[in-house]
Amino acid sequence: MTGSPVWHPFTQHGLQEPVPLVTHADGAALYTADGRRVIDAISSWWVTTHGHCHPRIMEAIRRQAGKLDQLIFAGWTHEPAEAVARGLVEIMPPELTRVFFSDSGSTCVEVALKMALGFWAHEGSGRQRILVMEHSYHGDTIGAMSIGERGVFNAPYEPLLFDVGTIPFPVGDGANTIAALETACRAKPAAFIVEPLVLGAGGMLVYPPEVLAAMAKVCRRHDVLFIADEVMTGWGRTGTLLACEQAGVAPDILCLAKGLTGGSMPLAVTMAREEIFMAHWSTDRAKMFYHSSSYTANPIACAAAAENLAIWREEPVRERIAALGIRQQAMLDRLAALPGVRNTRRCGTIAALDLEVPDGGYLSSLAPRLMAMFRQADVLLRPLGNTIYVMPPYCLDEADHAQVEGAIAEAARTLAG
Numbered sequence: 249m250t251g252s253p254v255w256h257p258f259t260q261h262g263l264q265e266p267v268p269l270v271t272h273a274d275g276a277a278l279y280t281a282d283g284r285r286v287i288d289a290i291s292s293w294w295v296t297t298h299g300h301c302h303p304r305i306m307e308a309i310r311r312q313a314g315k316l317d318q319l320i321f322a323g324w325t326h327e328p329a330e331a332v333a334r335g336l337v338e339i340m341p342p343e344l345t346r347v348f349f350s351d352s353g354s355t356c357v358e359v360a361l362k363m364a365l366g367f368w369a370h371e372g373s374g375r376q377r378i379l380v381m382e383h384s385y386h387g388d389t390i391g392a393m394s395i396g397e398r399g400v401f402n403a404p405y406e407p408l409l410f411d412v413g414t415i416p417f418p419v420g421d422g423a424n425t426i427a428a429l430e431t432a433c434r435a436k437p438a439a440f441i442v443e444p445l446v447l448g449a450g451g452m453l454v455y456p457p458e459v460l461a462a463m464a465k466v467c468r469r470h471d472v473l474f475i476a477d478e479v480m481t482g483w484g485r486t487g488t489l490l491a492c493e494q495a496g497v498a499p500d501i502l503c504l505a506k507g508l509t510g511g512s513m514p515l516a517v518t519m520a521r522e523e524i525f526m527a528h529w530s531t532d533r534a535k536m537f538y539h540s541s542s543y544t545a546n547p548i549a550c551a552a553a554a555e556n557l558a559i560w561r562e563e564p565v566r567e568r569i570a571a572l573g574i575r576q577q578a579m580l581d582r583l584a585a586l587p588g589v590r591n592t593r594r595c596g597t598i599a600a601l602d603l604e605v606p607d608g609g610y611l612s613s614l615a616p617r618l619m620a621m622f623r624q625a626d627v628l629l630r631p632l633g634n635t636i637y638v639m640p641p642y643c644l645d646e647a648d649h650a651q652v653e654g655a656i657a658e659a660a661r662t663l664a665g
């Protein structure tokens with residue numbers, strides 16, 4: 249595709265890798281202009297939950313597009329946004345009573361940070377510091393990068409990033425994490441933000457629900473706001489609607505995006521407990537929540553999200569997720585027997601493994617080599633260094649699943665070769 253003016257994200261144009269042109273999609277399949285059917289084994293970067301072009305969501309978008317396209321959301325409202333907010337309050341932990349809209353995972357994280365600092369500012373305390381977990385990813389805007397793992401992908405922007413307190417990733421029963429969090433909390437930070445159960449971009453690193461529960465408890469005891477970034481883990485990915493559910497945790501602030509619209513439209517929400525909303529509630533205009541973006545709660549995106557919520561209420565989504573999880577485990581059990589395959593792990597519908605190779609890492613040539621092999625096999629997979637993971641739409645059928653497994657097995661054999 250030389251000659252295109254498009255500058256792609258996370259793409260090294262200097263390597264001249266092919267950029268396939270996709271014309272349409274259906275379920276777990278992408279169709280390219282050159283006539284290929286490619287299985288989307290990573291849900292178009294973790295967003296597509298039920299499958300591409302779910303008929304009910306597409307119809308909801310069409311219906312809304314004929315009525316109201318866009319509306320200023322400062323002081324105005326519309327039915328799709330009201331329906332989404334009502335639906336979320338109904339389905340999410342009851343402690344989360346307020347819904348603030350934005351348009352991406354990064355922005356809902358930025359909003360969460362501003363809510364946390366706004367809360368403490370209006371409470372009259374000086375709490376400002378943010379605690380994060382090692383290897384975390386929370387997005388690519390400046391604030392979201394600041395609270396994420398530092399590495400080659402953000403080194404040039406280092407001067408723009410603010411300082412945070414980093415808690416080590418849990419080892420074994422997570423005693424190392426809990427002890428470090430306990431110590432850090434004594435210094436009265438504002439909040440601790442964490443990806444519950446699975447650190448996605450950090451390499452699909454999994455830790456047990458007991459550690460999540462224990463971290464939330466430490467924060468509660470020290471009055472530190474507990475922010476759950478469920479942008480990736482939400483909407484069934486980990487086997488339950490929220491990963492927090494498995495730990496019996498209700499966060500103070502919850503970030504949702506990606507699967508909120510079933511993965512069809514850019515929309516995000518930050519949900520908060522009533523105390524956080526009330527800290528901003530005043531007759532003093534200076535205490536209002538100073539945040540908005542042009543497309544906050546876009547009506548068409550909200551219509552897609554409202555339909556996604558209806559699908560969760562009315563279709564057997566949980567059963568599909570459970571069945572997919574079982575097939576993912578069976579796939580991992582077979583792949584684990586191959587030479588060079590290490591650390592097979594699964595959380596709900598997310599399956600991951602590491603390939604044994606000297607010099608792994610983000611800039612190694614391994615990931616592009618693997619991607620080329622997967623492209624040959626008409627499977628969309630995007631390894632993280634030497635980690636291969638499968639995070640498919642819930643509609644992935646057995647034949648397509650077998651094709652994905654075959655592509656991974658072939659790659660493992662070739663590398664071990």
Ligand SMILES: *Cc1c(COP(=O)(O)O)cnc(C)c1O
Pocket residue numbers: 352353354355357385386387388443448449477478479480481505506
């Ligand atoms: C993808 C992701 C984000 C950022 O979401 P965008 O919509 O890409 O801005 C934030 N947090 C987590 C955990 C993510 O996986």
